Amino acid sequence: MVCSFKKLKRSCERLRTKMFHLRTCAAKLRPLTASQTVKTFAQNRPAAARTFQQIRCYTAPVAAEPFLSGTSSNYVEEMYYAWLENPKSVHKSWDIFFRNTNAGAPPGTAYQSPLPLSRGSLSTIARAQSLVEAQPNVDKLVEDHLAVQSLIRAYQIRGHHVAQLDPLGILDADLDSSVPADIISSTDKLGFYGLHESDLDKVFHLPTTTFIGGKESALPLREIIRRLEMAYCQHIGVEFMFINDLEQCQWIRQKFETPGIMQFTNEEKRTLLARLVRSTRFEEFLQRKWSSEKRFGLEGCEVLIPALKTIIDKSSENGVDYVIMGMPHRGRLNVLANVIRKELEQIFCQFDSKLEAADEGSGDVKYHLGMYHRRINRVTDRNITLSLVANPSHLEAADPVVMGKTKAEQFYCGDTEGKKVMSILLHGDAAFAGQGIVYETFHLSDLPSYTTHGTVHVVVNNQIGFTTDPRMARSSPYPTDVARVVNAPIFHVNSDDPEAVMYVCNVAAEWRSTFHKDVVVDLVCYRRNGHNEMDEPMFTQPLMYKQIRKQKPVLQKYAELLVSQGVVNQPEYEEEISKYDKICEEAFARSKDEKILHIKHWLDSPWPGFFTLDGQPRSMSCPSTGLTEDILTHIGSVASSVPVENFTIHGGLSRILKTRGELVKNRTVDWALAEYMAFGSLLKEGIHIRLSGQDVERGTFSHRHHVLHDQNVDKRTCIPMNHLWPNQAPYTVCNSSLSEYGVLGFELGFAMASPNALVLWEAQFGDFHNTAQCIIDQFICPGQAKWVRQNGIVLLLPHGMEGMGPEHSSARPERFLQMCNDDPDVLPDLEEANFDINQLYDCNWVVVNCSTPGNFFHVLRRQILLPFRKPLIIFTPKSLLRHPEARTSFDEMLPGTHFQRVIPENGPASQNPEKVKRLLFCTGKVYYDLTRERAARNMAEEVAITRIEQLSPFPFDLLLKEVQKYPNAELAWCQEEHKNQGYYDYVKPRLRTTINRSRPVWYAGRDPAAAPATGNKKTHLTELQRLLDTAFNLDAFKNLA
Ligand SMILES: Cc1ncc(C[n+]2csc(CCOP(=O)(O)OP(=O)(O)O)c2C)c(N)n1
Ligand SMILES: [Mg+2]
Secondary structure (H helix, E strand, O other), rough: HHHHHHHHHHHHHHHHHHHHHHHHHHHHHOOOOOOHHHHHHHHHHHHHHHHHHHHHHHHHHHHHHOOOOHHHHHHHHHHHHHHOOOOOOOOOHHHHHHHHHHHOOOOOOOOOOOOHHHHHHHHHHHHHHHHHHHOOHHHHHHHHHHHHHHHHHHHHHHHHHHHOOOOOOOOOOOOOOOOOOOOOHHHHHHHHOOOHHHHHOOOEHHHHHHHHOOOOOOOEEEHHHHHHHHHHHOEEEEEEEOOOOOOHHHHHHHHHHOOOOOOOOOOHHHHHHHHHHHHHHHHHHHHOOOOOOOOOOOOOOOOOOOOOOEEEEEEEEHOOEEEEEEEOOHHHHHHHHHHHOHHHHHHHHHOOOOOEEOOOOOOOOOOOOOOOEEEEEOOOOEEEEEEOOOOOOOOHHHHHHHHHHHHHHHHHHOOOOOOOOOEEEEEEEHHHHHHHHHHHOOOOOOOOOOOOEEEEEEEEEEOOOEOOOHHHHOOOOOOOOHHHHOOOOOEEOOOOHHHHHHHHHHHHHHHHHHOHHHHHHEOOOOOOOOOOOOOHHHHHOOOOOOOHHHHHOOOHHHHHHHHHOOOOOOOHHHHHHHHHHHHHHHHHHHOOOEEEEHHHHHOOOOOOOOOOOOOOOOOOOOOOOOOOOOHHHHHHHHHHHOOOOOOOOOHHHHHHHHEEEHHHOEEEEEEHHHHHHHHHHHHHHOOEEEEEEEOOOOOOOOOOOOEOOOOOOOEEEEEEHHHOOOOOOOOEEEOOOOOOHHHHHHHHHEEEEEOOOEEEEEOOHHHHHHHHHHHHHHHHOOHHHHHOOOOOOEEEEEOOOOOOOOOOOOOOOHHHHHHOOOOOEEEEEOOOOOOHHHHHHOOOOOOEEEOOOOHHHHHHHHHOOOOOOOOOOEEOOOOOOOEEEEEEEEEHHHOOOOOOOEOOOHHHHOOOOHHEEEEEEEEEOOHHHHHHHHHHHHHOOOOOEEEOEEEOOOOOHHHHHHHHHHOEEEEEEEEEEOOOOOOHHHHHHHHHHHOOOOOEEEEEEEEEOOOOOOOOOEEEHHHHHHHHHHHHHHOOOOHOO
């Protein structure tokens, strides 16, 4: 018996490859009745599978029935199982058939045509008669049942295409007005399935992949279609059938197909109405008071506020206590007021153009500012913290930043599954479809070191982007199609149906807390005004806006509905409105008392305890960044060993570790070891370190090796850095996806969460940072000035002209330097106490190019030991990673040592400075070319070489001393980069200011060029030699003077 069952299974499998997955799962899931939840059904699974197998044993003859084709056997199995549960649940013909087979009718006979009377015995005749009843037209019956299954599936897959999503009723959310052939919009389309109008009242058994039956397991076709239309073609369009996980699909089906599932209590309806009142009246209030101010109002999508509040309420109910949000301009003030609950007077005073700014920096327009607020969630009575991340105008740029901050908050509170901290991202339809960063961010969503365990995305899909129609703005049917790449379900919803919106938002929040994966709510709405309140939309969308003018606001529609249902009465509704209007008026009156504008009230990531209460650094000094010999030796020994047992590393790596060991024995460090020392010591001090970027674990140049891989055991790894000290802070080192924009944004967000972490992003090669330019230009460079928030992120940008061609050579130092906020023409007060620290405090970021491992070590440590945080840009070397001279002795890393902003000449030239004819300034790796050349030319006494290690803020004080030390020397700046690139344009005016323009500053370097480097190795060497010739030819500048 068992054997026959297996045979049946096997033949089915062969024939039904496509249906296989579905069917097997369906069999497992069979015992679910409509009233059971998906949870119960998942729990029942093993038992269900068992029951299935046992019972099937008795049905072996069924396998041999002639009509049992690949597809029909699937159906018969469905039918059979249903019959076992309840013989009445299947069509009478099936009931007879199964009874016959179970009674022992041999294969083939259960379906045989009745035998002629004359040829049969009495008993045969009796049996044949029952068979006649059972087999009126089995093939047709099977086909019809299969057709109905296909029909159900068609609605699940394509029902959303015909859902009524556009509140205006004139547009197609999927940009397609046609109705798919397999959606039964009229009875004549039944023919597509080989069905006929006369079949509409026939009863069909429902497959386990639908929940439309509720408690019924069979329904008439007419009712099946009606229920499918109700589930998939009303105001909600569910897109989910691309998801590769049956359990998740079943969960969604259950949420949308179960009859009567979308019901709300009167209390819930009243709350929804009250939220709509706030949302709508807030915009109206702003419009009344400041009719000519830009605010990017929410009119046409007022439902966004109840939508967000529903997501937050549901998530709070499920244990979330911190929600981090990112959003664009549209409705931002409304979200601040009614979701985050920023004090209204603080918002209103942003409209007062006479108020003076109280904080340093540029500040930002009101619809970009961030916010952080902790309060009680009134619905759940639980504490909740809401943070809206400040953002630039660049749409979607904040997405990865929000993700990074969320990840960090989860990390610091030990929320490894995203149960307490979550993010909500809002999008505009045009931006969501158009901006590539959306895709990059989605691709971070499931990576172990980047996942935030699900983001709820909400799209304000007003079916327009500024003046551009969706048809001109995207090639995909929906603006949300990008989310399909990560199997996120997408719930499109007509925003003029607030209850549908609320339902969908509840499901989205539940989805996130059940599966911890991204989900999208697409609020299909309209934009009542122009792009902003000043714009005339009729110029470009005349017909759409004629319709919009006629459109009743959603609040009015919903209020009328609830009044008609008796949920509220008119006076109650009006009372709700006047209550909120009064709140606005009172706040407006209070806002008049404000005299100055404080941007610091708009901080999205406060760092409690790091600053004094009034936001100042706790000191204006930096302790020594040196370490004791013991610490250096200990870190060195771990860095050169494998700290776990029975772990086989690659032979090449053993040699690298051995060399490291020797370096440690000789009390020296190379680049990799210097980084180890910096990280390892900070971990000891409780500072979390996170190093992220492409291939950072090994290091692009194979010098780092922070993750060891067992050569014999797959995926067994060891991170020695996490074996340094008892109770050390954790070290995270993670290879990222191949994205710069997304990953740099993410790390910036991570670094926002805490000042007690060293967060580093390394570019594979420095020039790749340009695909993350937006994060650099809009966040890192001006972040503090715009949003009074500091950030200590470190960018490691491999840089250096090494004959590798135009790509990979330059990290574009000129760009970073051009964006520094220090004045090239004004000499600061060099006598000021703590000049160097004050300079750092005032700058927008720090730019360094270290020429020694030791200085690299110090600058990394200084980043944390400073009493404030600034972004740090480090141009890191390539060839210096292994250069025998690029070594630092422990002596230069011991207590009392510091980062050297300038490394002065300390050779023979410095002994007799008057004799020095030329003082060369340089930075980075070219120093080693210069010293080699100087030695070759025997010019150690005539030419002094001083290295500027910290380019910005410019070390005016130390360089002045250098210049004064060599009174007879010509001054020249030497760089290996082309003249229009590198550091020259930044350094020259500042050097001139340092010496009060008393002497010329000459240039020894490559000529200006369009590309950063030549692709020809020989040309590269010739250029190098030429610049060295200029640097050491003491007559080179004679004729230029
Ligand atoms: C990266 C970027 N490109 C261009 C703009 C200019 N811009 C501002 S709003 C907007 C239209 C946005 O449309 P959508 O995303 O649909 O949002 P909506 O304004 O309709 O809410 C454009 C093009 C921008 N802010 N950012
Ligand atoms: Mg839009």
